[in-house]
Amino acid sequence: MLLAIDFALLLEKLILVVVVVFASLGIAMYTTFAERKVAAILQDRRGPNRAGPFGLLQPLADGMKLFFKEEIIPDFSSKFLFVMGPALAMLTACMTSAVIPWGDKIDFFGRSVDLQIADVNIGILYVFGVVSLGVYGIMIGSWASNNKFSLMGGLRAASQIISYELAMGISLIALLMITGTLSLKEMVVQQQHGYWNVVLQPLGFLIFLVCAFAECNRTPFDLPEAENELIGGYHTEYSSMKLGFYLFSEYINMFISSVVMATLFFGGYDIPFFDESVLAPNLAAILGIVALMTKVIAFIFLFMWVRWTIPRFRYDQLMHLGWRILIPLALFNMLATGGVILYFNK
Amino acid sequence: MQALTNKAKQVDRAPMSFIEKMYLPAIIKGMSITFSHIFKKKPTINYPEKTRPFSPVFRGMQILNRDAEGRENCTACGLCAVACPAEAITMEAAERQHGEENLYREEKYAAKYEINMLRCIFCGLCEEACPKDAIYLSETFTPADYQRKQFIYSKNDLLIPHPQENPEAYKKALGNRANKITVN
Numbered sequence: 001m002l003l004a005i006d007f008a009l010l011l012e013k014l015i016l017v018v019v020v021v022f023a024s025l026g027i028a029m030y031t032t033f034a035e036r037k038v039a040a041i042l043q044d045r046r047g048p049n050r051a052g053p054f055g056l057l058q059p060l061a062d063g064m065k066l067f068f069k070e071e072i073i074p075d076f077s078s079k080f081l082f083v084m085g086p087a088l089a090m091l092t093a094c095m096t097s098a099v100i101p102w103g104d105k106i107d108f109f110g111r112s113v114d115l116q117i118a119d120v121n122i123g124i125l126y127v128f129g130v131v132s133l134g135v136y137g138i139m140i141g142s143w144a145s146n147n148k149f150s151l152m153g154g155l156r157a158a159s160q161i162i163s164y165e166l167a168m169g170i171s172l173i174a175l176l177m178i179t180g181t182l183s184l185k186e187m188v189v190q191q192q193h194g195y196w197n198v199v200l201q202p203l204g205f206l207i208f209l210v211c212a213f214a215e216c217n218r219t220p221f222d223l224p225e226a227e228n229e230l231i232g233g234y235h236t237e238y239s240s241m242k243l244g245f246y247l248f249s250e251y252i253n254m255f256i257s258s259v260v261m262a263t264l265f266f267g268g269y270d271i272p273f274f275d276e277s278v279l280a281p282n283l284a285a286i287l288g289i290v291a292l293m294t295k296v297i298a299f300i301f302l303f304m305w306v307r308w309t310i311p312r313f314r315y316d317q318l319m320h321l322g323w324r325i326l327i328p329l330a331l332f333n334m335l336a337t338g339g340v341i342l343y344f345n346k
Numbered sequence: 347m348q349a350l351t352n353k354a355k356q357v358d359r360a361p362m363s364f365i366e367k368m369y370l371p372a373i374i375k376g377m378s379i380t381f382s383h384i385f386k387k388k389p390t391i392n393y394p395e396k397t398r399p400f401s402p403v404f405r406g407m408q409i410l411n412r413d414a415e416g417r418e419n420c421t422a423c424g425l426c427a428v429a430c431p432a433e434a435i436t437m438e439a440a441e442r443q444h445g446e447e448n449l450y451r452e453e454k455y456a457a458k459y460e461i462n463m464l465r466c467i468f469c470g471l472c473e474e475a476c477p478k479d480a481i482y483l484s485e486t487f488t489p490a491d492y493q494r495k496q497f498i499y500s501k502n503d504l505l506i507p508h509p510q511e512n513p514e515a516y517k518k519a520l521g522n523r524a525n526k527i528t529v530n
Contacts, residue, residue: 042380046390309380310373 008111016117020097028251029059031300035251038304066244074237076146085141086238086245092134093252099123100259101185103269103288107281115285116185123184124172127260128165131215134253135161138224138234141246145237153233157224160214160318164221167326168211171204174330174337175264188268192276198265203333205265207326212257214322217250219307223315258299259292266295405468405483408461408499409506409519413451416508419480422456429475434465452478459504463488463497485521 033048033055040047048055073082100123103115120126135158142154178200179187191197198205214221225233232238235246262268269288270276276284313321365371391398400406411419422439440457442450449455466488473482491497507515 042383044383044386044388046388046392049392305377305380309376 012111012113013117016113016115017098020102020117021094024094024097024252024255025248027255028248029063031251031255032062032247033059034300035304035307038301039308042305042308063244066241069240069243071240071242072237074145074147077237078144078146081140081144082237083242085137085144086242086249087137088140089134089137089249090245090252092130092137093249093256095130096127096253096256097259099126099184100256100263101188101268102292104276104285105281106285115289119183119185122182124176124182124187124260124264127184128169128172131253131257132161132165134249137246137249141238142234145234147237149230149232150234150236153224153230153236156230156315157217157234160217160221160223160322163319163322164211164214164326167207167322167330168215170327170330170334171201171207171211172264174204174334175201175208177334177337177341184263184268188263188270191267192270196265196267196270196272201265201333201337203329204337205261207330207333208261208265210321210326212261213303213306214318216253216257216303218254218303220310220313221318222312223318254300254303255296258296258303261299262292262295268292400485404485405470405473406486407463407484407488408466408472408481408504409484410459410501410504411480411482412506412509412516414509415448416510417447417449417451418455418505419451419478420456420459421452421454421478421480422459423454423477425475425477426472426481429471431469431471432465432467434462434467435472436460436462456501459501461499461504463499464494484519486519 036058037047037055039045048058051057051061073079098117099120101116101119105112105114107113138157139154142150142157145151175197176182178197179190181187181190187197217224223233224230225235230236235243238246269285269292271287271291276288279287413419422437424437424439427433427435427437436458437456437460438458439454442453442455468483470483476482488497506519509516
């Protein structure tokens with residue numbers, strides 16, 4: 001029975017997992033650099049430019065600094081949960097990338113390799129499940145710190161993420177009604193042959209985008225770590241690399257949600273206005289990855305651009321927007337989409 | 347109440363219209379403003395690589411000048427010390443001996459010349475008072491230090507490099523400011 005396992009497949013997937021995890025770590029690392037640089041440029045400053053050429057070694061220096069900081073675990077904290085918080089946040093952030101199709105099949109010495117770790121037929125549900133686990137990292141960490149500011153931040157994070165997940169889910173239902181599948185790979189294939197989903201679901205995309213900002217705890221929804229109200233929010237008591245993990249998981253989340261948005265609404269690895277099937281399959285797959293990454297970078301830039309434009313919401317405004325505007329709007333979008341599908345198909 | 351300027355604006359307390367309640371036009375407007383800042387010129391100068399040019403009237407650290415043959419100009423007349431409003435300058439005069447003609451331009455010279463940089467206000471009156479073009483304020487900053495006594499600059503700190511032995515350093519220390527002063 002043991003011999004029946006396809007070891008080549010196992011190896012292939014293992015390599016893919018390692019590459020994807022390390023690539024997303026690397027991208028998250030340079031997103032921190034890009035964040036500082038974009039912030040500087042949008043504010044007429046220069047940004048980090050001392051470490052290495054154009055300051056490109058800055059994220060390494062930041063990482064080194066975090067490693068060498070003193071590791072403090074507060075006396076009154078519950079130690080196990082205190083360590084588990086950032087670990088969980090990091091783990092869930094890295095897990096999401098498993099179902100994302102990074103490109104088409106690539107032909108590798110006669111073996112056709114799928115550039116996706118797992119083509120699960122419930123792909124998008126898996127993403128949702130793992131992303132909503134991510135809030136536990138924040139909640140556990142904030143609870144374990146035994147600090148009222150941390151707890152406030154954690155509570156805010158929990159209620160914010162739960163509120164916005166609803167609108168996000170409902171806006172996604174409208175999309176699923178159009179595509180008729182939960183597999184991300186299939187969605188991309190559909191968009192390659194038809195229109196991008198953003199054309200068919202502009203309102204749905206807008207709702208999804210706003211909710212993605214809230215899920216990632218990015219400005220204007222960065223209430224969980226509102227520095228000027230809550231010191232550091234849920235990571236007030238954290239130091240050294242545990243703090244680094246929290247901050248880092250946030251950037252990985254940003255990267256992953258950009259990838260998910262690009263895949264769901266902007267055709268994933270599809271090159272716009274171009275038929276990939278005329279190219280050699282390997283070249284097409286590589287160009288597909290480039291196309292996906294371009295879209296992702298555009299989204300990450302959007303995240304940063306919004307951060308330096310829109311100030312933080314007040315807490316009641318946040319709840320008002322989530323429950324009284326986005327959810328009704330998402331429901332309306334769902335009903336309207338259903339109506340249109342019914343009208344045209346029957 | 348009458349406004350002093352025409353900048354005062356009446357606060358508009360009308361309820362928001364539907365478009366305003368949607369926030370999106372305002373958000374797009376705001377984002378276009380931040381985006382336009384990408385193309386603006388940055389006022390920052392990359393300091394150690396690039397320095398801002400000094401103003402022509404900039405007055406920095408004092409320098410004791412030499413003539414073209416490298417002889418010290420100062421004759422220890424004390425006019426600078428008298429002119430100094432902060433009383434930062436002290437000196438001791440000495441008579442030039444035989445064989446020292448290549449060191450000092452005239453028969454009398456300053457054996458000791460000290461400026462207390464903590465007192466100096468960089469007014470430039472010493473430069474104006476000097477009849478021998480021996481002291482002027484250069485285009486260099488007074489460097490920071492850890493001890494107060496380090497700020498009492500002696501002749502070693504103040505003398506300009508020798509123009510023949512070290513012409514490049516001499517030129518650099520001379521700067522642009524010395525050229526503007528007409529030598530009498």
